[in-house]
Amino acid sequence: MRQNTQLAVVGGTEAGPNASIRSEISAIFEQVLNRPVSIEDDTDIVEDLGMDSLGVMNFVMAIEDYYDLSIPLDRIAQIQTVADLIRAVQELRSGVPA
Amino acid sequence: MTILAKHAALKQAYDALKESGVDPAHLKFDAILSPTEGVLNGRRTILMGTNNYLGLTFDPDCIESAVDATRSQGTGTTGSRMANGTYMGHSALETALAEFYGRKQCMVFSTGYQANLGVLSSLVGRGDHLMLDADSHASIYDGSRLGQAEVIRFRHNSPDDLYKRLRRLEGAPGDRLIVVEGIYSMLGDTAPLKEIAAVKRETGAYLLVDEAHSMGVLGETGRGLAEAAGVEADVDFIVGTFSKSLGSVGGFCVSDSPDFDIMRIVCRPYMFTASLPPGVVASTLTALHKLQTEPHLRHTLMRNAQRLYDGLQRLGFETGPEPNPIVAVPMPDQETAVIFWKMLIEAGLYLNLAVPPATPNNVRLLRTSISAAHTFAQIDTALDIFAEVGRQLGFFVEGPRRAAGAL
Ligand SMILES: Cc1ncc(COP(=O)(O)O)c(C=O)c1O
Numbered sequence: 440m441r442q443n444t445q446l447a448v449v450g451g452t453e454a455g456p457n458a459s460i461r462s463e464i465s466a467i468f469e470q471v472l473n474r475p476v477s478i479e480d481d482t483d484i485v486e487d488l489g490m491d492s493l494g495v496m497n498f499v500m501a502i503e504d505y506y507d508l509s510i511p512l513d514r515i516a517q518i519q520t521v522a523d524l525i526r527a528v529q530e531l532r533s534g535v536p537a
Numbered sequence: 538m539t540i541l542a543k544h545a546a547l548k549q550a551y552d553a554l555k556e557s558g559v560d561p562a563h564l565k566f567d568a569i570l571s572p573t574e575g576v577l578n579g580r581r582t583i584l585m586g587t588n589n590y591l592g593l594t595f596d597p598d599c600i601e602s603a604v605d606a607t608r609s610q611g612t613g614t615t616g617s618r619m620a621n622g623t624y625m626g627h628s629a630l631e632t633a634l635a636e637f638y639g640r641k642q643c644m645v646f647s648t649g650y651q652a653n654l655g656v657l658s659s660l661v662g663r664g665d666h667l668m669l670d671a672d673s674h675a676s677i678y679d680g681s682r683l684g685q686a687e688v689i690r691f692r693h694n695s696p697d698d699l700y701k702r703l704r705r706l707e708g709a710p711g712d713r714l715i716v717v718e719g720i721y722s723m724l725g726d727t728a729p730l731k732e733i734a735a736v737k738r739e740t741g742a743y744l745l746v747d748e749a750h751s752m753g754v755l756g757e758t759g760r761g762l763a764e765a766a767g768v769e770a771d772v773d774f775i776v777g778t779f780s781k782s783l784g785s786v787g788g789f790c791v792s793d794s795p796d797f798d799i800m801r802i803v804c805r806p807y808m809f810t811a812s813l814p815p816g817v818v819a820s821t822l823t824a825l826h827k828l829q830t831e832p833h834l835r836h837t838l839m840r841n842a843q844r845l846y847d848g849l850q851r852l853g854f855e856t857g858p859e860p861n862p863i864v865a866v867p868m869p870d871q872e873t874a875v876i877f878w879k880m881l882i883e884a885g886l887y888l889n890l891a892v893p894p895a896t897p898n899n900v901r902l903l904r905t906s907i908s909a910a911h912t913f914a915q916i917d918t919a920l921d922i923f924a925e926v927g928r929q930l931g932f933f934v935e936g937p938r939r940a941a942g943a944l
Contacts, residue, residue, distance in 0.1 A: 493899045512688040
């Protein structure tokens with residue numbers, strides 16, 4: 440899985456920060472979708488979770504509130520999987536440019 | 538498989554719409570009789586969804602000036618201002634618009650859509666930050682993609698969310714440009730401009746207001762929401778269109794920015810498209826003059842808007858938050874929206890069927906836009922048609938109630 444390799448470069452490990460961000464993200468998904476979800480790094484946010492564009496927008500805004508950051512629109516467009524999202528959150532938190 | 542197969546999902550939704558007997562993309566008028574009447578499928582129809590706020594499309598003076606200019610200067614400029622030069626009318630219109638807004642500078646574009654593309658892509662660039670209301674018009678989103686600035690979306694009409702996002706950018710280099718609309722085109726709600734202006738001042742951002750639907754509609758002299766909210770001094774750039782209250786086609790941007798003229802050589806949607814034809818420029822100038830000298834048009838417009846808004850509410854329909862010339866009635870679901878719209882048309886009332894993705898929050902809307910040219914009789918007929926279709930579709934089974942929850 441390509442995304443996982445890229446994640447490793449950023450420095451996440453299964454037990455490391457990724458795992459905790461993933462569980463936080465999972466809780467936000469459940470809150471926005473109002474149902475339990477199970478996500479993996481390669482979960483496709485639109486395809487696998489059945490989100491429409493409004494759902495994605497609400498979800499992104501919830502993530503932004505939670506982590507106190509803004510994800511620029513061009514970054515949002517690049518995010519397809521949960522791993523992409525974790526990477527974006529990590530980079531934006533640490534101030535690493537896109 | 539064709540090259541357009543990538544749009545299969547949208548096509549499927551569109552085909553479903555067509556199967557139910559409606560095709561908003563191919564609605565054909567047999568004739569347009571006046572600003573408020575047309576012939577549709579052989580039937581005289583009241584037009585109540587055409588953004589013709591002041592009803593100037595058939596104004597004899599506007600028509601006369603367009604005909605004169607066309608006779609004397611021809612049907613088109615056949616090129617851009619850069620290539621084929623500026624005609625007298627272009628400069629006169631820019632001067633008149635700058636004067637109307639009390640600004641030093643004005644640039645005219647060939648459409649409002651292009652004005653947003655051009656202005657947004659030129660004012661901010663790489664390293665800058667563009668703050669867009671989430672419910673922004675397509676031309677604003679497209680303009681944001683034409684440029685290189687980082688684009689951040691804030692919650693619709695939320696100065697708090699905007700503030701939070703600007704605060705997060707503290708210390709980052711680059712200019713910040715906030716973009717909002719005077720009246721939002723789908724629901725007819727206005728931006729909380731006073732509060733947004735306060736955020737702008739506190740964070741040192743620039744502010745652009747798209748007054749497409751509020752020019753000639755709001756404000757003591759018709760300059761729009763910035764005037765109505767008393768914050769014109771805080772608004773750095775105003776974008777607008779000629780295609781609504783001025784009854785023609787074209788767009789503009791006014792500003793006091795001293796180096797504004799540089800836009801004429803950096804703004805690609807200005808430089809690489811043909812300028813407006815003399816006839817359009819002339820009728821727009823005449824319409825702008827009417828907007829300024831005939832305030833009764835605006836008062837009639839607001840009185841008409843109030844009558845439609847109150848009438849729909851009395852019938853039990855849900856309406857938007859404010860009695861503006863855009864009144865949108867939410868429908869409970871897609872099927873009802875489509876049937877309702879079709880029945881209105883069959884009964885002789887034309888308005889807009891607005892469905893996702895053009896609408897915010899996935900709502901289905903029957904969107905009306907009222908005109909100063911509507912008579913009370915036309916508005917009352919429209920209300921009767923609404924009541925009859927609503928009754929046939931079972932909206933009022935237990936007496937008047939909130940329509941959106943009725944089915
Ligand atoms: C908010 C807003 N901005 C810009 C435009 C574009 O205007 P025009 O029709 O002149 O391209 C519209 C109208 O469609 C609009 O609603």
